[in-house]
Amino acid sequence: MKDNGNISIRDKRRRQKRNKRVLIALVVLAAIIAIAALLLFKVFVIKNVKVSGNNLYSSKQIEQTVLDDKYSWSTLYVYFKYKFTEHEKMPFIDTLEIKMNSPTSISIDVYEKGLLGYIVLDNTNKYAFFDKDGIVSGLSSKKIEDVPLIEGLDIDKVVLYETLPVKSEILKTLLDITQTLKKYELIPGKIKRKSDGTYILKYGKIKVAFGTDINVIEKVVRLSEIMPQLDGLKGTLHMEEWSQDTTDITFEKDKE
Numbered sequence: 431m432k433d434n435g436n437i438s439i440r441d442k443r444r445r446q447k448r449n450k451r452v453l454i455a456l457v458v459l460a461a462i463i464a465i466a467a468l469l470l471f472k473v474f475v476i477k478n479v480k481v482s483g484n485n486l487y488s489s490k491q492i493e494q495t496v497l498d499d500k501y502s503w504s505t506l507y508v509y510f511k512y513k514f515t516e517h518e519k520m521p522f523i524d525t526l527e528i529k530m531n532s533p534t535s536i537s538i539d540v541y542e543k544g545l546l547g548y549i550v551l552d553n554t555n556k557y558a559f560f561d562k563d564g565i566v567s568g569l570s571s572k573k574i575e576d577v578p579l580i581e582g583l584d585i586d587k588v589v590l591y592e593t594l595p596v597k598s599e600i601l602k603t604l605l606d607i608t609q610t611l612k613k614y615e616l617i618p619g620k621i622k623r624k625s626d627g628t629y630i631l632k633y634g635k636i637k638v639a640f641g642t643d644i645n646v647i648e649k650v651v652r653l654s655e656i657m658p659q660l661d662g663l664k665g666t667l668h669m670e671e672w673s674q675d676t677t678d679i680t681f682e683k684d685k686e
Contacts (some may be wrong), residue, residue, distance in 0.1 A: 474506045474533045483540035486522045486574065495520060496528060496538055505530050521568030521590065522559065543567045546608040547580040547621065549594075551587065553634065558588045563600045564611060565593055578611075582623035603627075606643040610650045616681065628670055635684075636660050641670035648674065 481489035495518055501507045509530040517526045525541040557624040561567045566588045583596055620632035631638040649669055665683040
């Protein structure tokens with residue numbers, strides 16, 4: 431009986447030590463949770479948002495898109511949310527990159543889609559803008575600076591985030607011309623596709639009969655050399671017959 435009593439005392443002491451260790455662990459865990467909660471609710475709180483790279487949207491609009499739910503007061507939450515999930519899709523926006531600069535500050539870097547042109551939608555007050563792949567990137571009632579108006583495509587309606595509904599060869603030619611003009615910083619106010627498949631570029635009072643996309647790079651390079659000489663003039667620059675073999679370019683002044 432004495433041995434059984436000794437065993438019971440040893441078991442009781444072991445249980446007491448075990449319970450003590452568990453209690454200490456719970457206290458430590460509770461302290462860690464309390465400190466984490468304190469840091470989360472008192473330290474990692476958004477007080478400053480810096481937005482950069484935005485031209486088509488205001489900084490406030492970008493901020494409202496990113497901080498879009500009831501937990502978006504926390505820098506940690508916002509940072510990890512967009513590290514593992516996509517932001518809300520926005521017309522004209524390629525991506526938003528969210529960074530945590532400090533416990534109270536985040537930055538949002540905006541990468542807008544490169545727009546090559548827009549068309550006017552019939553019977554609406556909307557313009558449809560397309561990107562380098564010919565995809566409709568956004569609809570707007572406002573024009574965007576340095577994006578040319580495209581005429582002569584015969585489009586009734588478009589679908590957002592889908593390719594312009596025109597023949598592939600027409601789209602390819604249009605994209606070749608617009609991309610090259612943008613590359614050489616010769617963006618016109620208007621580009622018109624004629625029924626014969628040639629293009630007219632409009633720069634203020636100067637029209638450029640550009641022809642097709644054959645030798646497009648060479649034509650644009652030559653155009654960049656000529657345009658400064660036409661400053662203050664009014665008329666049509668004929669480049670439609672230009673080639674590496676036939677390099678004649680004529681300027682036809684408008685009659686006063």
